[in-house]
Amino acid sequence: MCGIMGYIGKKDGYPIVIEGLKKLEYRGYDSAGVAIMNGSLSLYKKQGKVRELENYIHTQKTNGNIALGHTRWATHGEPNDTNAHPHLSETGRIALVHNGIIENYATLKSFLTSKGYTFKSDTDSEVLVQYIAWYQSTYSLDLNEAVRRALGDVEGTYAIVVLDTLKPNGVIVAKKDNPLVFGLNEGEFYIASDASPISNFTQEVIYLKDGTYAELFDNGTYEVYDLEKKSIDPELTTIQSSKDNYSLDGYDSYMLKEIHEQAQTLEANMEQRIDLEEGEIRIPEIDEHKRIFNSANKIILLGCGTSWHAALIGKYIIESLCDIPVEVDYASEFRYRNPIIRENDIVIPISQSGETADTLAALKLANEKGAFTYSLVNTVGSTIARNSDIVSYLKVGVEIGVASTKAFTAQVNLLTMMALKIARIKGTIELSKYKEIINCLDALPGLVEKTLECNKLVKIIAENYYKRDHALFLGRGLNFPVALEGALKLKEISYIHAEGYPAAEMKHGPIALIDEQMPVFVIATNRSIIQKLISNVQEIKSRKGEVIVLKEEGQEFPNDLASYAIEIPKTHELLSPVLASIPLQLFSYHAAKLRGCNVDQPRNLAKSVTVE
Numbered sequence: 001m002c003g004i005m006g007y008i009g010k011k012d013g014y015p016i017v018i019e020g021l022k023k024l025e026y027r028g029y030d031s032a033g034v035a036i037m038n039g040s041l042s043l044y045k046k047q048g049k050v051r052e053l054e055n056y057i058h059t060q061k062t063n064g065n066i067a068l069g070h071t072r073w074a075t076h077g078e079p080n081d082t083n084a085h086p087h088l089s090e091t092g093r094i095a096l097v098h099n100g101i102i103e104n105y106a107t108l109k110s111f112l113t114s115k116g117y118t119f120k121s122d123t124d125s126e127v128l129v130q131y132i133a134w135y136q137s138t139y140s141l142d143l144n145e146a147v148r149r150a151l152g153d154v155e156g157t158y159a160i161v162v163l164d165t166l167k168p169n170g171v172i173v174a175k176k177d178n179p180l181v182f183g184l185n186e187g188e189f190y191i192a193s194d195a196s197p198i199s200n201f202t203q204e205v206i207y208l209k210d211g212t213y214a215e216l217f218d219n220g221t222y223e224v225y226d227l228e229k230k231s232i233d234p235e236l237t238t239i240q241s242s243k244d245n246y247s248l249d250g251y252d253s254y255m256l257k258e259i260h261e262q263a264q265t266l267e268a269n270m271e272q273r274i275d276l277e278e279g280e281i282r283i284p285e286i287d288e289h290k291r292i293f294n295s296a297n298k299i300i301l302l303g304c305g306t307s308w309h310a311a312l313i314g315k316y317i318i319e320s321l322c323d324i325p326v327e328v329d330y331a332s333e334f335r336y337r338n339p340i341i342r343e344n345d346i347v348i349p350i351s352q353s354g355e356t357a358d359t360l361a362a363l364k365l366a367n368e369k370g371a372f373t374y375s376l377v378n379t380v381g382s383t384i385a386r387n388s389d390i391v392s393y394l395k396v397g398v399e400i401g402v403a404s405t406k407a408f409t410a411q412v413n414l415l416t417m418m419a420l421k422i423a424r425i426k427g428t429i430e431l432s433k434y435k436e437i438i439n440c441l442d443a444l445p446g447l448v449e450k451t452l453e454c455n456k457l458v459k460i461i462a463e464n465y466y467k468r469d470h471a472l473f474l475g476r477g478l479n480f481p482v483a484l485e486g487a488l489k490l491k492e493i494s495y496i497h498a499e500g501y502p503a504a505e506m507k508h509g510p511i512a513l514i515d516e517q518m519p520v521f522v523i524a525t526n527r528s529i530i531q532k533l534i535s536n537v538q539e540i541k542s543r544k545g546e547v548i549v550l551k552e553e554g555q556e557f558p559n560d561l562a563s564y565a566i567e568i569p570k571t572h573e574l575l576s577p578v579l580a581s582i583p584l585q586l587f588s589y590h591a592a593k594l595r596g597c598n599v600d601q602p603r604n605l606a607k608s609v610t611v612e
């Protein structure tokens with residue numbers, strides 16, 4: 001999704017903004033631009049990466065104490081220089097950057113066209129800046145009033161930063177259903193789509209609330225208003241200075257780095273949550289609401305993409321430990337049906353970014369329906385976190401690769417700890433089993449390191465299959481979601497079509513797809529039903545399908561059935577999805593590299609999907 005970075009204060013804004021845009025690259029984009037105010041406005045924007053923009057600007061004038069920057073993920077209008085942000089009003093007086101979708105842009109555009117306005121780009125954002133300019137010139141308004149009036153007519157979502165070149169002592173920021181935060185420092189402001197590019201400059205920030213706007217001045221003063229122009233006293237938030245390590249640490253991509261750091265990130269995920277001495281799980285946010293968890297009638301897990309896969313695994317784990325029925329829903333589906341939520345229902349949105357528009361909208365619906373909401377997110381202070389009754393953070397650090405890896409294993413791991421905690425509160429788990437799983441959790445990071453040793457074999461497997469057009473991933477029980485996740489990883493970064501299925505479902509149709517061109521990955525770590533899985537593999541083998549089996553170390557498996565066997569270290573069956581997903585992450589990485597794909601920023605994708 002688009003990224004916004006802005007600066008206003010006493011320093012030159014361009015170096016701050018261009019570095020900030022680099023920290024927002026992980027959100028996914030196809031073009032970038034900056035506008036710099038220094039008496040007059042300098043505007044540089046182009047299709048491509050931030051570093052290409054930087055090279056393009058290299059010899060230009062870049063001093064100026066106000067700068068707006070933007071990385072664009074195309075919604076209206078193809079990726080090209082003209083459609084890149086910032087956008088200017090026709091006279092060039094107003095400059096704007098925008099994240100979101102102006103749903104009634106066509107109506108506004110035909111109105112403006114009837115007033116004689118012309119447009120350079122195909123974007124909804126240019127319509128917005130022209131509409132603000134129309135209010136300003138028609139009613140001789142200051143920028144803040146023109147923005148307020150224009151937003152009053154806008155339908156859709158926005159996070160915007162706007163400046164008036166004739167009054168260059170301030171900027172207007174506004175948001176609705178899209179993230180925007182600004183940091184306060186001595187006489188200066190740092191504005192961004194999330195806190196990551198700000199936290200090294202200041203830890204005091206304001207997360208603008210929906211339907212509000214603020215005027216930030218270059219003398220360090222500011223005012224916040226609602227759209228009825230009522231002054232608002234905003235909530236100040238203190239964030240952590242970012243210890244996030246943005247270096248590649250010698251890896252060729254963030255994805256490979258993030259796959260290989262999962263032992264460390266799972267340790268961070270469990271830090272202060274596993275008490276080995278006492279043999280307890282510590283989750284204070286649950287402890288503070290024991291009654292709610294003890295009397296929960298139903299748990300609803302929500303998410304999108306990989307987070308939805310984590311939710312599916314969570315269902316198996318919670319229902320096997322807590323004696324509570326669990327529903328899992330795509331957030332985008334939940335929000336448009338009339339979900340039945342009763343008293344004592346708990347809704348748990350799962351989201352790495354904490355900004356996914358569909359998940360946020362589903363959360364708001366759950367709040368409106370009176371559910372107790374408990375979000376599991378990675379990004380501290382994210383919108384989903386701030387709109388939930390309680391939150392548990394993944395604590396894995398910024399995940400930059402668009403394909404989620406370390407966040408996924410942390411989501412599953414946190415769901416396991418949460419289930420253990422709830423089971424302990426409800427008394428639905430024997431103490432010996434509780435402590436056994438806690439010990440297995442403690443050993444998990446070491447087993448992750450061991451699992452990563454399969455990399456060489458997985459690379460060989462990828463060299464064998466990367467030219468195929470299709471692949472299937474099969475699993476049973478809590479490995480069915482692992483199959484779905486393996487398929488998503490492969491398709492989203494290598495563009496090979498892939499599907500995940502419950503292994504037993506093959507004979508109900510998909511087995512028609514099997515031929516010698518179809519590699520089939522079978523996750524067979526479920527000890528209790530291994531014979532069923534062997535039968536499923538035999539069905540595939542007898543139709544000339546090629547099987548790559550993921551099995552537990554020491555698990556007996558007929559050698560003639562699989563072309564390759566990847567061994568997964570033994571652990572508690574409930575924890576096996578974390579380990580089984582790692583070879584599949586590596587396979588998708590190697591296949592994508594062999595196909596010359598950009599594994600960190602796959603085509604058409606964004607890291608944080610803040611549009612619906």
Ligand code: AGP
Pocket residue numbers: 304305306307350351352353354355356359402403404405489492606607608609
């Ligand atoms: C994961 O590999 C994908 N990039 C995508 O499906 C992602 O999981 C989904 O967009 C949800 O994102 P979130 O966890 O930040 O809400």
